[in-house]
Amino acid sequence: MARDIPVIVLTGGPCGGKTTALQRIPEKLSEYGVSCLVVPETPTELFSAGVTIGGNGLSAKQFQKQIFLAQIEKEDRFRKIIKHMHGGKLVLFCDRGTMDGRAYMDPAEFNAMAETLGYSVPQLWDRYASVNHLVTAAIGAEKFYTLDTNKCRVEDTLEKAALADMKTRAAWVGHPHVRLIDNSTDFEGKLKRLLASICRVVGIPVPLEIERKFLVHNPVLDQLLVRSDIHIAEIDIEQIYLTADGKFGRRVRKRGQNGRDVYYLTKKYDVEPSVRIELERGITPLQYYYFVRDECDVSRETIRKKRYCFLWNSQYFELDVFLEPARLCGLTLLEIELTDKNDRIDIPGFMGTVTDVTEDPAFTNRALAKRR
Known part of the structure; x- marks a missing residue:
């Protein structure tokens, strides 16, 4: 799906500030010359219209199906x-x-429902340029938790609100651009961090990608996959580099799950080692084929890797395990996208020894793809 007009999700836990953010962020963006529309929250609309669950109302499954269809x-x-x-x-x-x-x-039941209605999970991810999760006040700002901002809210305890927040975070694991906006500052600071995240996607002043990258020295995949406390999304990635377009490096990428793929064309160049301008748009499978056939950089090999997306201490990590070319098989890199290059990073202890290779040009995927 083309990204000419970015579609940005604001989600989060109960009393996370989403309602206020959706009032104030568009107002602030208008000062930058950006016009916004907001798709209203579907469950609240249905509840306000008198729809109920159980008794004489809808079953929980039917309710979720109707929400899904109405949202689409x-x-x-x-x-x-x-x-x-x-x-x-x-x-x-x-x-x-x-x-x-x-x-x-149940996640598997949701996936099956979406498939029945004609949508794979990768296709659903592809509908949105980024996802911003506003953490509930019940985690880190407990004294501000209230039911007053949404009459349809049912999480009447901090524990219920925190659980709802965690489930919502887990629901989006696997999307390529998830930001968690926590309560580490006051609420005004929270909104400023959200605005900064959105501005980077919108391109104010330019669309930036800020990331840190770490070389993982020891095999850790088995340790990650056996953890029951971490929700993991496994993604198949194939990326092929194209001839350069001026100062921009270019690549096409196939990204998917269970054989259901979406395709992207990405252009980027480095502003500094951890910061780059990135322009990305969705393309069709046929366009992907033509780019590979006609514009492939023959000096670089195709990269295939498994990506494992997961949340850890309110941070969204991507663990890449390389499969091809054969000389890279087993190479493991841990990446995290940041809102600000000075953001604190808490690397999971089970990763063992890691080395920060953010500023090492040899560990860019483009450099790794160079034929030896």
């Missing part, structure tokens, strides 16, 4: 509307997205 319909309609708007930059916000429903169902 609204998002598609708002996408059409915003394309007719004029002016400067445009952004479409979603007050929660399709994957939020996975927090209220």
